Amino acid sequence: MVRLITHNLLACHVKGCTTNNFPLQFQDVQIELQEAEFNPDFVRNLLPRLEWGALVDAAKQVGDTSLPPEQPEMTDDDVLQKLHHVLLEIHITEGAMVCSNCKHIYPISNGIPNMLLSEHEIG
Amino acid sequence: MSSKDVIRAAVLDDPQSHEDVHVHAIYDKIATHFSSTRYKPWPIVAQFLSGLPTGWIGLDSGTGNGKYLPLPYDRPGSVLTIGLDRSRNLLHIARTAGQNPSPTREVVWGDVLGNGWRSGAFDYAISIATIHHLASYERRQIAVERLLECVSPSHGRILIYVWAIEQDQLSKRNVPLDHEALSESTEPIVGQDVFVPWAMTPQNVKAKITSNSKLQAGSSDSSDGPETCPPPVYNRYYHMFAKGELTMLVRDAAKALKIEVGVPEEYTEPGTRGITVTQDGWERSNYYVELRCWEI
Ligand SMILES: [Zn+2]
Numbered sequence: 373m374v375r376l377i378t379h380n381l382l383a384c385h386v387k388g389c390t391t392n393n394f395p396l397q398f399q400d401v402q403i404e405l406q407e408a409e410f411n412p413d414f415v416r417n418l419l420p421r422l423e424w425g426a427l428v429d430a431a432k433q434v435g436d437t438s439l440p441p442e443q444p445e446m447t448d449d450d451v452l453q454k455l456h457h458v459l460l461e462i463h464i465t466e467g468a469m470v471c472s473n474c475k476h477i478y479p480i481s482n483g484i485p486n487m488l489l490s491e492h493e494i495g
Numbered sequence: 496m497s498s499k500d501v502i503r504a505a506v507l508d509d510p511q512s513h514e515d516v517h518v519h520a521i522y523d524k525i526a527t528h529f530s531s532t533r534y535k536p537w538p539i540v541a542q543f544l545s546g547l548p549t550g551w552i553g554l555d556s557g558t559g560n561g562k563y564l565p566l567p568y569d570r571p572g573s574v575l576t577i578g579l580d581r582s583r584n585l586l587h588i589a590r591t592a593g594q595n596p597s598p599t600r601e602v603v604w605g606d607v608l609g610n611g612w613r614s615g616a617f618d619y620a621i622s623i624a625t626i627h628h629l630a631s632y633e634r635r636q637i638a639v640e641r642l643l644e645c646v647s648p649s650h651g652r653i654l655i656y657v658w659a660i661e662q663d664q665l666s667k668r669n670v671p672l673d674h675e676a677l678s679e680s681t682e683p684i685v686g687q688d689v690f691v692p693w694a695m696t697p698q699n700v701k702a703k704i705t706s707n708s709k710l711q712a713g714s715s716d717s718s719d720g721p722e723t724c725p726p727p728v729y730n731r732y733y734h735m736f737a738k739g740e741l742t743m744l745v746r747d748a749a750k751a752l753k754i755e756v757g758v759p760e761e762y763t764e765p766g767t768r769g770i771t772v773t774q775d776g777w778e779r780s781n782y783y784v785e786l787r788c789w790e791i
Contacts, residue, residue, distance in 0.1 A: 373590065373599045373600070373601055373602065374601075375601060377552070377575065377601070378577055378601045378603065380616075381552070381577070381612050381613060381616040381617070382603075382611055382612060382613075383611060383612055383613040383614075384611070385609055385610040385611040385612075394613045406599060408598060409572055409598070411549075411572045411573065413549045413550065413573075414549055414550050414572060414573060414574075414575075415550070416550065417548065417549050417550020417551070418550040418551075418552065418575075419550075421552070421616075421618070421647075423613070463599065482587070483599070484583065484586055484587075484590070484602055484603070484604050485603050485604065486605075487579075487603055487604060487605035487606075487609060487611040488581075488604060488605055488606060488609070489606075489609065491511070494608070494609070495610065
């Protein structure tokens, strides 16, 4: 599945594409909401390692505008709940992710992103 | 010859094509049957995943049927492991790995030699029974480099498992060891390229047999119906690791990335990146190594 937690980690790896290769932009996506068990400690501890701006942008691209533009300093339960939803409950099932730099398209089908490159694209 | 026997192999074609034919295509064919036999986590791997702090995110590079994605069982949901594999059919199984009803797992279709992650994004990475499917030393080294690159340089943890030449009794595999070459060789650390037959069981064949005769590597060449046709045997390529070879591979990968191997106390220059080998051993016919990253 591609959830936003995974999207926050993925980067374009086409040969020579080393700048502006993160985050990938969603294109023509279909989403599915699936409830997940809320673990506040998990979300709180994970927070420092997220790329916040990329997460907020990606959430907007899939229609969620609940996150503040700046990473909040206070992580009360309300913030953690919103983050939990954005990171773990929105599933991108179809569509693609496109590199802003080289425009390579990584298709998503049946919830599985295809990060394979053809031989001449491998770095 | 029993299907547990291992056949000597040589990588004659280009390693990439060799893997395509003798690894990737086979796993896509045997995915369901293979998965039904792979459900018990290895103790060292389970222990590694149990020891991770809550909130950590990791990569299972070569996740197969995703059997490690639901772990740790004692604290489910405390960490999140993303599964990467080359076989799409195995990934379909991995997506729902775990007890029913299972939460959806995160899986990515990709190559372990790829680098589709922002650098240092993960807290941990595991590579279990995967790197031994790569058909050259260079490619196995790159796979280790990818693991080192994808985890945090300051606190990343890595666990790698590969198949050993030294097999235990339980595995019941008959490996044609070249003892003479091993003992007399001046090059002490050389693994062995082999094919390991995967025999489909008859009940699996009935469901699976279609037009895949091209990939049958066994003696079966008949066009009879599934009732009389012996189950197909697929020969998967493995590089069996010699004692010390995995550690050497890790050292070479670290060197290529200018990462020191040792403890941080031995270094003084700020900005030095290193790894400490915290475990290095043999378990149930496999070599494994655990690494911890540090930065000063
Ligand atoms: Zn790119």
